[in-house]
Amino acid sequence: MQRIATIVLTTGSLILGTGAFATAAQAKVEPPAPSERPAAAVPSKPKGSFTTKKGFKYVEAGGSYSVTADKITVKFKVKDKKRDGWTPGVQFAAIEAWDIDDSGVHFVTAKARGNGRGTTPGPGGSGTIEGPPINKDINNNQGYKQKCYTCKVKRYKPKKKVYKNPLADGKYTYKFKASWKSAYTEGLFVREILIKKKKGKKGYTVKKGALNFVYFAPLGKLVGFDNPNVRVPGTQKAAKLSAAERAGIARAKDAPLKAYSYSTATTPGQPSGVTAWGIVTGAKENDFIRPLVVVRIRDDKTDKRIAAVKILYTNDDPNDGEVWTLWKTKDKGGQFVSFLSTSNFRKHMYFQSCVGRNGTNDQGQPTFIATNCGEVLRGY
Secondary structure (H helix, E strand, O other): OOEEEEEEEEOOEEEEEEEEOOOOOOOOOOOOOHHHOOOEOOOOOOEEEEEOOOOOOOEEEEEEEEEOOOOEEEEEEEEEOOOOOOEEEEEEEEEEOOEEEEEEEEEEEEEEOOOOOOEEEEEEEEEEEOOOOHHHHHHHHHOOOOOOOOOOEEOOOOOOOOOOOOEOOOOEEEEOOOOEEEOOOOEEEEEEEEEEEOOOOOOEEEEEOOOEEEEEOOOOEEEOOOOOOOOOOOEEEEOOOOHHHHHHHHHOOEOOOEOOEEEHHHOOOOOOOEEEEEEEEEEEEOOEEEEEEEEEEEEOOOOOOEEEEEEEEEOOOOOOEEEEEEEOOOOOOOEEEEEEEEOOOOOEEEEEEEEEEEEEOOOOOEEEEEEEEOOOEEOO
16 A cells, blocks of 8 residues: 655654555545644744743743744743853754755853953843754754755854853843844744853854744645635646646656655756745545645746646556646745645656746636746655
């Protein structure tokens, strides 16, 4: 029996498990109940608050975040509960399409005494240094270990390697004056950091706490069920695969996937201007699993082209299948759109990234007209 990944979103990690799904010979089923769809325990609201968990005993970090189509903004503070030779810090990472933005480590410096003789243990200011590579811990946590040809990792590059002021150490709560912002808006991680200066050397010793998953973007509207009264913008269905799509399936190689997460960024030769990625998962229906595919489509550049992805579902015979074209209706670089795709054809899933333009059909409905598509890749 074929197997398909089942997604469980939990605070602190993106866990991909496995579960069986049935063949298309089984009876047609209705859309899964909301409770049976992939549910994110991680907050997916555009605004919220957070407090670190499973970190260090005498440290706590918290704050609030807000998400727009263009950026994530985080306001934050740290709490030191004991004077123990270590200064608390905090490190963030924003993710999108397997790209990662590392904030560096934000920490607290001590306040100078009024007479200029030494410092108080309390906070007087803040600093930022390059921290331990958070991207490696995120990748190990999620299973994204395959080679990625176009993925980006933004590491914070400090203006100062060592700050003149001593580090704050004692009982205090410090609210950082500047917020941290990132253009990556799919997800947000945070972790506590402990820091102290190296004796007789220029530099810092750091300890890293557990990763906390703060935010994960909504999975998107469910598409894939025939309902003539409802049409999700940016979606269209073809009842049969074209000759070119069938030929693409014949040439298709397994995408270099891990646990059925997928991305066009892992395969060279894809059209520029679009990145498509997501996770293959499933929803339990009666005695089997219906495939569900989280589809995210990012327009990488404002260039008068529309970003899209084709999801091809088939049984063993490529003539027995359907194609869902999903696209971002507006040409806005750096923004992405999400869908949750499904089909009654359950044996195989292929995907293909495309760029093109908006159009209309004979009924006046919006359509996508492809001008350039990449190679067809096999999801499962």
